[in-house]
Amino acid sequence: xxxxxxxxxxRVAETRTETADTxxxxxxxxxxxxxxxxxxxxxxxxxxxxxxxxxxxxxLHGPYGGLVHTxxxxxxxxxxxxxxxxxxxxxxxxxxxxxxxxxxxxxQDVLVIAGGIGLAPLRPVVHAVLDRPDAYxxxxxxxxxxxxxxxxxxxxxxxxxxxxEVGVTVDRPGPGWQGPVGVVTTLLDAFALRSDRTHALVCGxxxxxxxxxxxxxxxGLAAQRVQVSLERNMRCATGHCGHCQLGPLLVCRDGPxxxxxxxxxxxxxxxx
Amino acid sequence: xxxxxxxxxxxxxxxxxxxxxxxxxVSFPAGTRLFDEGGEADRFWLLRSGEVALxxxxxxxxxxxxxxxxxxxxxxxxxxxxxxxxWHLGARTVTPVEATEFPATDVLALCAADPELGYALMRxxxxxxxxxxxATRIRLLDLYAPHGSGPP
Ligand SMILES: Cc1cc2nc3c(=O)[nH]c(=O)nc-3n(C[C@H](O)[C@H](O)[C@H](O)COP(=O)(O)OP(=O)(O)OC[C@H]3O[C@@H](n4cnc5c(N)ncnc54)[C@H](O)[C@@H]3O)c2cc1C
Numbered sequence: 476x477x478x479x480x481x482x483x484x485x486r487v488a489e490t491r492t493e494t495a496d497t498x499x500x501x502x503x504x505x506x507x508x509x510x511x512x513x514x515x516x517x518x519x520x521x522x523x524x525x526x527x528x529x530x531x532x533x534x535l536h537g538p539y540g541g542l543v544h545t546x547x548x549x550x551x552x553x554x555x556x557x558x559x560x561x562x563x564x565x566x567x568x569x570x571x572x573x574x575x576x577x578x579x580x581x582x583q584d585v586l587v588i589a590g591g592i593g594l595a596p597l598r599p600v601v602h603a604v605l606d607r608p609d610a611y612x613x614x615x616x617x618x619x620x621x622x623x624x625x626x627x628x629x630x631x632x633x634x635x636x637x638x639x640e641v642g643v644t645v646d647r648p649g650p651g652w653q654g655p656v657g658v659v660t661t662l663l664d665a666f667a668l669r670s671d672r673t674h675a676l677v678c679g680x681x682x683x684x685x686x687x688x689x690x691x692x693x694x695g696l697a698a699q700r701v702q703v704s705l706e707r708n709m710r711c712a713t714g715h716c717g718h719c720q721l722g723p724l725l726v727c728r729d730g731p732x733x734x735x736x737x738x739x740x741x742x743x744x745x746x747x
Numbered sequence: 748x749x750x751x752x753x754x755x756x757x758x759x760x761x762x763x764x765x766x767x768x769x770x771x772x773v774s775f776p777a778g779t780r781l782f783d784e785g786g787e788a789d790r791f792w793l794l795r796s797g798e799v800a801l802x803x804x805x806x807x808x809x810x811x812x813x814x815x816x817x818x819x820x821x822x823x824x825x826x827x828x829x830x831x832x833x834w835h836l837g838a839r840t841v842t843p844v845e846a847t848e849f850p851a852t853d854v855l856a857l858c859a860a861d862p863e864l865g866y867a868l869m870r871x872x873x874x875x876x877x878x879x880x881x882a883t884r885i886r887l888l889d890l891y892a893p894h895g896s897g898p899p
Contacts, residue, residue: 547893621889621891621892625891644816646889646891656800656814657815661818664821680890683885
């Protein structure tokens, strides 16, 4: 049985500004190291004196060999993490949660669909698939953001264009934007989805994930072929406190990544 | 050729052929104004490649406010189906576009002569319009804004 262990000190090796409110941090162990993370798993990151929040791993190995996390400043703790500088220290617990089930997708097309900061937990999936191109079929990467300036990992996305079918759409185009405008599901029309051999991995705001899952199912993809990453408020990360309960699931332990067939009905229920 | 991208590929084969018989293959360079808001809505297009921007005039705002883009595999134009048969939005090609163009009078005549085709086609268009309505509702939520789904 998992227990709550004290956080290990990690040092910020590098920070990278992604957008106006989002930054990536590469963290290296200041002493003992946590076990390896898998794509889709998250760490509890403790900003000393402020608090601890769950943040997904957004790259398994940064330039310094450390874990990369991408943080959007939305409240006290995430702002404290966002504002960290190289050399600062945080406390880290993990790895926690279920990762993306990439084994299920071996030999099949992988379709990554992200909304906003939801691209962060999916970036390690893109890395994993691009590292083993022979193991998978086509790779589709569809991203929706609010404005062109809100797209995280812009350089990565440009690089991926040569090796995957990439689409980026925005809700509000700025001057000079030449790309698609509209919700992310509109990009599905340009992706020739093979419903019998595709696994879709979806992460974004919950409404976006439900809408996307339904659009995929409308195109013949079975709910079992759709994985979503849930974002419920969580505290202990070890299935003890019940903070993140969703029906029979404790998102911190049974999630965050779950098959849509398991949560379809739970997500539509109010105040569960 | 009876191949049609979604959403028309689901029409039964015979009807697909009949519909395609009235379609014209067209191409437009980037920056072509396809129609203006308020103009007579007398046709629709099935986009095969390229990107089209839908826009609306807002006083004092230049260029027009861009609402949404449509691309390969999508239907452009449904204002020809219902009164007042005027375009609700304007449309301009963002990139070179290849499409099949369907004149509304021909298609409506086909539908009148073959109600089964009319029914199947209207169902496809309802699906398209419902999809766009749903997408619009979702964009109204401004989900990616901080606290996008509402105040905390
Ligand atoms: C498994 C998991 C992985 C996550 N991965 C990332 C990540 O990679 N990058 C990242 O920036 N964030 C991620 N989050 C969200 C992050 O944990 C929250 O933004 C953070 O907890 C907010 O804490 P705060 O003290 O900064 O803000 P608070 O003051 O606690 O909250 C500020 C605002 O954010 C809202 N909020 C808080 N937590 C969440 C949440 N979990 N989901 C949606 N809204 C929330 C609150 O309702 C409030 O409106 C993840 C969450 C989970 C559960």
